[in-house]
Amino acid sequence: MKISCLHENLAKGLNIVGRAVASRSTLPVLGNVLLSTDSAGLKLSATNLEMGITCWIGAKVHEEGSTTLPAKTLIDLVGTLPKERIDLDLDVRTQTMKVACAEFTNEIKCIDSNDFPVLPSTDDKYDLEINVSNLREMIDQVVFVAATDDSRPVLTGVEVTIEKEKLTFAAADGFRLAVCSSSLSTADDTHIDVIIPARALAELARIIGDESDVVSITMPPSGGQIIFRVKDVELVCQLIEGTFPDYQQLLPDSYQTRVVMSTEKILAACRAAQIFARESSYAVTLSVKSGENPGEDRVDVSANSAETGSNESSIEASVDGDSIEMAFNVRYLTEVLRVIGTPDVALETNGEASPGVLRPVGRDDFVSVVMPMHVGR
Amino acid sequence: MAIKKLKASVISKISAGEVVERPASVVKELLENSVDASAQSVGIDILGSGLDQIKVSDDGSGIPTSEVELVFARHATSKLNSEADLESIRTLGFRGEALASIAAVSRVELVTRFSAEDTGVRLQLVDGILKDRKSVGVPPGTVIQVDNLFYNVPPRLKFLKSESTERSLAKRVVSRYAMAYPHIRFSFVSDNRKGFRTYGNGNLLDVITSVYGSDVAENMVEISDVEQDGIVVSGLVSSPELSRSNRQEITFFINGRHIYDAQLNFAIMRAYHTMLMTGRYPIAVISLVIPPSKLDVNVHPTKSEVRFVDKNIVFQAVEKAVRRTLLDYVSKSTMIKSASVGETLSQASSWSELDTSDRKHDFSVAEDQLINSRLSGMEMPVLRVIGQTNAAFIIAEGPDGVYMIDQHAAHERILYEEYVDAAKMDELRSQMLLQALTVQLAAEDSETLSNNLDKLTTLGFDIEYFGNDSFIVRAVPAIVDSSDIEEVLMSIVKYRSDDLYGVPEWSEDQIIKRVCRLVAVRAGKVLSYDEQVDLLRNLETCKSPGTCPHGRPTMIYFSLGSIRNQFGR
Numbered sequence: 001m002k003i004s005c006l007h008e009n010l011a012k013g014l015n016i017v018g019r020a021v022a023s024r025s026t027l028p029v030l031g032n033v034l035l036s037t038d039s040a041g042l043k044l045s046a047t048n049l050e051m052g053i054t055c056w057i058g059a060k061v062h063e064e065g066s067t068t069l070p071a072k073t074l075i076d077l078v079g080t081l082p083k084e085r086i087d088l089d090l091d092v093r094t095q096t097m098k099v100a101c102a103e104f105t106n107e108i109k110c111i112d113s114n115d116f117p118v119l120p121s122t123d124d125k126y127d128l129e130i131n132v133s134n135l136r137e138m139i140d141q142v143v144f145v146a147a148t149d150d151s152r153p154v155l156t157g158v159e160v161t162i163e164k165e166k167l168t169f170a171a172a173d174g175f176r177l178a179v180c181s182s183s184l185s186t187a188d189d190t191h192i193d194v195i196i197p198a199r200a201l202a203e204l205a206r207i208i209g210d211e212s213d214v215v216s217i218t219m220p221p222s223g224g225q226i227i228f229r230v231k232d233v234e235l236v237c238q239l240i241e242g243t244f245p246d247y248q249q250l251l252p253d254s255y256q257t258r259v260v261m262s263t264e265k266i267l268a269a270c271r272a273a274q275i276f277a278r279e280s281s282y283a284v285t286l287s288v289k290s291g292e293n294p295g296e297d298r299v300d301v302s303a304n305s306a307e308t309g310s311n312e313s314s315i316e317a318s319v320d321g322d323s324i325e326m327a328f329n330v331r332y333l334t335e336v337l338r339v340i341g342t343p344d345v346a347l348e349t350n351g352e353a354s355p356g357v358l359r360p361v362g363r364d365d366f367v368s369v370v371m372p373m374h375v376g377r
Numbered sequence: 378m379a380i381k382k383l384k385a386s387v388i389s390k391i392s393a394g395e396v397v398e399r400p401a402s403v404v405k406e407l408l409e410n411s412v413d414a415s416a417q418s419v420g421i422d423i424l425g426s427g428l429d430q431i432k433v434s435d436d437g438s439g440i441p442t443s444e445v446e447l448v449f450a451r452h453a454t455s456k457l458n459s460e461a462d463l464e465s466i467r468t469l470g471f472r473g474e475a476l477a478s479i480a481a482v483s484r485v486e487l488v489t490r491f492s493a494e495d496t497g498v499r500l501q502l503v504d505g506i507l508k509d510r511k512s513v514g515v516p517p518g519t520v521i522q523v524d525n526l527f528y529n530v531p532p533r534l535k536f537l538k539s540e541s542t543e544r545s546l547a548k549r550v551v552s553r554y555a556m557a558y559p560h561i562r563f564s565f566v567s568d569n570r571k572g573f574r575t576y577g578n579g580n581l582l583d584v585i586t587s588v589y590g591s592d593v594a595e596n597m598v599e600i601s602d603v604e605q606d607g608i609v610v611s612g613l614v615s616s617p618e619l620s621r622s623n624r625q626e627i628t629f630f631i632n633g634r635h636i637y638d639a640q641l642n643f644a645i646m647r648a649y650h651t652m653l654m655t656g657r658y659p660i661a662v663i664s665l666v667i668p669p670s671k672l673d674v675n676v677h678p679t680k681s682e683v684r685f686v687d688k689n690i691v692f693q694a695v696e697k698a699v700r701r702t703l704l705d706y707v708s709k710s711t712m713i714k715s716a717s718v719g720e721t722l723s724q725a726s727s728w729s730e731l732d733t734s735d736r737k738h739d740f741s742v743a744e745d746q747l748i749n750s751r752l753s754g755m756e757m758p759v760l761r762v763i764g765q766t767n768a769a770f771i772i773a774e775g776p777d778g779v780y781m782i783d784q785h786a787a788h789e790r791i792l793y794e795e796y797v798d799a800a801k802m803d804e805l806r807s808q809m810l811l812q813a814l815t816v817q818l819a820a821e822d823s824e825t826l827s828n829n830l831d832k833l834t835t836l837g838f839d840i841e842y843f844g845n846d847s848f849i850v851r852a853v854p855a856i857v858d859s860s861d862i863e864e865v866l867m868s869i870v871k872y873r874s875d876d877l878y879g880v881p882e883w884s885e886d887q888i889i890k891r892v893c894r895l896v897a898v899r900a901g902k903v904l905s906y907d908e909q910v911d912l913l914r915n916l917e918t919c920k921s922p923g924t925c926p927h928g929r930p931t932m933i934y935f936s937l938g939s940i941r942n943q944f945g946r
Contacts, residue, residue, distance in 0.1 A: 279795070280804065
């Protein structure tokens with residue numbers, strides 16, 4: 001194997017696949033990046049067996065071949081090399097890669113590429129192409145809700161459904177839910193309903209970056225996996241088996257109180273309250289007050305702790321319905337408010353022991369449900 | 378095969394197996410006879426594992442010449458006359474079986490002189506049959522020598538342990554009787570080497586010094602004789618600083634007889650609640666005096682078990698007496714220590730005041746005092762996190778050395794105090810679930826949970842019985858966070874099964890501890906630097922940062938001095 005490529009391309013490719021390298025694995029080869037030549041140039045792959053990322057970069061291939069290099073060594077080395085042409089030359093017998101760039105020459109010990117797990121590939125045939133300008137935003141709106149502990153594996157994933165030209169993401173843990181959707185331009189009758197690990201989806205969002213490229217989706221016939229392709233990058237991940245909770249029944253279809261507030265102001269109030277709520281299980285009280293005259297409606301956000309002290313902010317609001325006081329875990333509120341995406345946010349509820357429903361005002365493509373807390377009995 | 382009556386020799390060997398199991402059982406039976414004969418001094422001499430020879434000599438009353446042959450007859454005893462006497466047994470023996478059984482499986486020589494007679498008598502028996510009888514001149518008392526034990530029952534030999542194990546079992550029997558009868562002089566000699574000797578001065582502490590050594594004796598606390606419901610509890614227990622890895626050193630005597638009873642052992646463990654680490658057990662020598670009419674000792678041929686007319690009274694008497702002794706001990710040592718660490722005592726008292734002022738929750742005052750007092754020597758300094766090791770421990774630097782903190786134990790302590798404080802201030806927060814969780818339990822667990830639903834509700838759970846042993850969970854305490862709710866619930870429900878005593882109702886404290894244990898960050902979780910710092914800052918605000926709620930230490934300290942020492946600086 002003998003190739004030449006630009007420093008810029010190699011660094012960018014390594015940066016993308018590096019995220020899939022297994023940091024602490026009993027299988028040494030999973031700490032390596034697979035380098036192999038194919039018709040498109042140089043292919044870089046890494047996997048931690050849950051998720052794999054492959055990236056193609058332009059390179060001049062003098063001699064075909066493949067091997068794996070320790071990811072950390074290679075990434076650190078490339079980071080120090082000057083931004084010039086890099087020549088890679090593998091001695092197959094000793095499995096040593098010579099990395100030469102300008103006046104620098106390095107030799108890195110490799111592991112035979114036959115030891116590297118085979119990643120499924122799309123072979124340029126896609127089941128579905130989606131063209132969603134805000135895919136990254138959609139992913140950001142739900143991934144943080146997914147559970148981090150493994151007691152109910154389906155909740156560590158995001159349910160992705162494609163049906164009737166509509167793409168829906170849903171994630172939930174035991175206490176909250178977030179659902180966002182977008183219409184698809186492609187008139188296709190494909191029906192997909194899978195649960196994708198939240199970590200892999202977050203990685204996809206990172207790969208997409210700010211680009212509004214077409215994302216191609218392939219489900220290998222062997223099942224259990226899904227492959228996303230964005231330009232020169234492929235991400236393959238294991239699907240989570242199981243049935244996602246039926247969240248439609250958790251979304252109330254009416255409300256007794258609806259309060260509209262400035263997203264920015266309520267977020268700032270929650271952030272301040274969080275400082276004081278730390279020692280009291282992050283409980284903050286939202287006191288929604290319907291004023292006598294229009295323009296006098298307010299929401300008071302308060303938190304207190306025996307040790308730290310107390311906090312209260314009062315923000316303007318417009319209340320539709322009865323005055324109400326309820327408590328929430330403030331971390332759940334701030335996390336949702338960060339991704340609301342509109343200047344105003346609406347909180348709807350049917351009472352202090354009913355779910356709090358948060359919606360962006362003016363858009364109907366996102367909804368989040370946060371369960372309240374009881375304080376004192 | 379035709380049915381026929383067994384020969385007398387076969388019968389005696391069969392029943393001998395019930396009483397004489399191993400050399401130690403021979404020692405026990407002979408010792409009991411000496412004690413019953415009101416001996417002042419008893420010598421035990423064994424060779425090898427005791428199979429070769431066991432010799433017990435005493436200066437007791439001896440056996441009258443006219444009755445001496447009878448002692449080896451089955452069911453012959455001087456300790457019992459009528460059935461009515463069984464109700465009020467005050468002697469150790471009474472079945473009249475021991476000597477007959479021993480004689481059936483060994484060669485026995487008995488030399489005895491009744492104190493009122495001038496000459497003694499010597500008997501030799503083989504296979505339980507009298508071979509020789511002579512008048513001899515000896516001092517008053519009895520010497521029994523048992524040779525070649527089990528020589529005629531080879532199957533029994535197979536079940537014996539190694540020579541040293543058998544010997545130490547025999548020694549343990551002697552030491553137990555020495556502790557039960559401190560006013561009798563015991564001496565134990567094995568293979569002509571002195572094992573131990575007691576002085577017969579009636580001081581139990583002296584006996585313990587002889588048996589366990591002075592290190593142990595220094596750490597024993599005396600139970601002042603406590604009488605409750607006609608039961609007198611006395612003896613010595615180890616202070617919380619001294620513990621063993623097994624229960625073998627918990628010894629009970631009831632009316633002078635050594636007894637093994639799992640429930641009494643458990644009563645002791647309850648008395649030590651939170652003072653010992655899990656898996657550590659105290660040393661205890663406890664003597665109970667119970668009116669004979671309130672118990673039945675005739676349960677087991679070796680009489681190592683008894684039945685109580687009311688076991689709860691006995692259980693409570695033991696637990697109370699030991700607990701009180703320990704509390705007294707701890708509060709005394711607290712005063713001594715707090716003289717040097719001024720602040721600790723005031724902290725401890727404010728904490729317990731809080732407690733007594735609010736009787737709604739049943740956290741025991743004693744427990745918190747204990748925890749505080751144990752830590753009084755160790756206030757937590759401000760620590761700088763160095764890092765995490767083995768995904769389980771945090772290494773931190775203090776002003777005077779290095780600390781290793783167990784992340785799970787530390788987090789457990791933090792959550793426990795947070796939870797308890799919130800419960801006391803009536804500020805418990807419970808988080809509602811997105812989807813109510815249905816939990817299916819086994820029938821017996823379901824009953825336990827139903828009985829305790831009120832307590833769980835006060836502690837922030839919202840659980841409702843749904844029929845068919847299933848329950849619906851609607852809300853959980855806020856600290857449960859994202860953990861596995863079903864697992865938390867199961868661990869609470871299963872609490873009962875670990876419990877020998879079978880506590881029908883859990884205390885709030887037990888529930889809280891269970892929850893914290895499950896919710897606390899596990900060993901094996903990699904923590905970010907910020908998480909580590911956060912954990913330590915929170916631990917610093919705890920009232921008892923040094924132990925987890927179960928009594929395990931949260932941190933170990935290596936002083937700078939000892940580190941320097943190790944490096945030879």
